[in-house]
Amino acid sequence: MNTAKHVLRYLKGTIDHKLCFKKSSQPLRLLAYSDSDWASSVEDRRSTTGYCFSLTGDGPLVSWKSKKQPTVALSTCEAEYMALAATTQESLYLTQLLNGMDKKIYHCTNIFEDNQGAISLSKDPVHRQRSKHIDVKYHFIRTVVNEGKVNITYCPTEDMVADIFTKPATKSKINKFKRFLFGN
Template sequence: MAKMRGEAEVVLLDSEGRKESEKEGVILLIWVDDLLIAANNNGSLSDVKEMLKRKFKMKDLGELKHFLGIDFTQSQGEIKMSQKRHIAKMLERFGMSECKPRSTPCEQKLHFDTEGEVIDSTGYREIVGSLIYIMTCTRPDLSWIVSKLSQHLAEPKQQHWAAAKQLLRYLKGTIDQELHYKKSEESLKLEGYSDADWAADQNDRRSTTGYCFSLTENGPVISWKSRKQPTVALSTCEAEYMALAATTQESMYLVQLLKGVDRNSPHVPVKIYEDNQGAIALSKNPVSRQRSKHVDIKYILYDLHMLRGRYLLHIVLLQIW
């Protein structure tokens, strides 16, 4: 059994309700009173359905098409995920169904200052809360701006409200975007990308951590996050190092989850891409130096897993035009 975020659980059973064998298995995802059932053959799927019907009062809704505000389109060897209907309802709720669409989620080099009159936070919190759910489920392209907007829930100002409205216009123009997962002929290997924006916030000079993961080299992402770092980094190396620690922490969770779902694949070592030479050198040789001895001890977690050979750190080569 492997825990998922929220109230969901992934349970692996065979067709008789016992633990999964190596040859065949059924995955149950449970969210309160809703269940998703996945199997590698129709026979096992039917057997598990009948077993559950004998023990519980339940209704079979057929092939998965809609779940928790997410639309699913299934075909041979591929699954598409989107939230088109959910976004359309949200735009109508906030009076933006007929708004002019935008091609970008926010302005370039967006900066929120501390000036301006505080507005009513109720409507702003409703919009940001809805955006957080969409970003978490199917829209990794919203991660950075939604993270910025969520930092001002207590005392939002007109500039924050304007940025939130622009994001709704962006959703209007990109409502048909979806995550597209295809069956891979190659073995799945977890790959991650880590980055940091040093001293990005001009008000408190804290940096921003960003990472994403996929299971194939050119495949869609399965996990993503953009988050403000809890402490002030004194250098780009330190900011990137803290981002690597967060990326490693997420990869540990994903490896545990993947091992529960697919026990035949090792899923290690995890390949993580990083573009900062200083952070790479510090992670491979975490000795105490004048410029790094102040780094919080919790980030040594990353070094321990590096030394155990569970992660391969790669340098990302950037070409500047």
């Protein structure tokens, strides 16, 4: 019942928000924000992956997702790396979709990540003892980075738009990212 009340309060508080698609003076370029919330599920200690994509620096979003990760991450770095893998997969799909729709060729997606360890893992092919346990299926990120299909850039946590998809969305967070989320 508390969860239902929380959802209803959220809907009431955001009734004036809407996605607004309008022509932008900025060139179209796929931008992504990737985040995770480590071991946030009380029942099974699995983390939450969240990401969002926009075609311009000021939004609105064209793709977003929040999902519980399939396995338990042993560290925040691993949880962020798993989220980064999901974001990279969506990036490849959206790039292929855009290239099929538009005459412009979309090459490289900028993915913003707030975990320095996950960024290092994505760029450095050296296997360290601390990261040895991370499943090989997530290491495809390195190949995609080396091929120049994505560029992973550090983004401070306080500027992480995808934080809304992994943690409770407070009114201040929604207001802070309103322009990017909704295009208003």
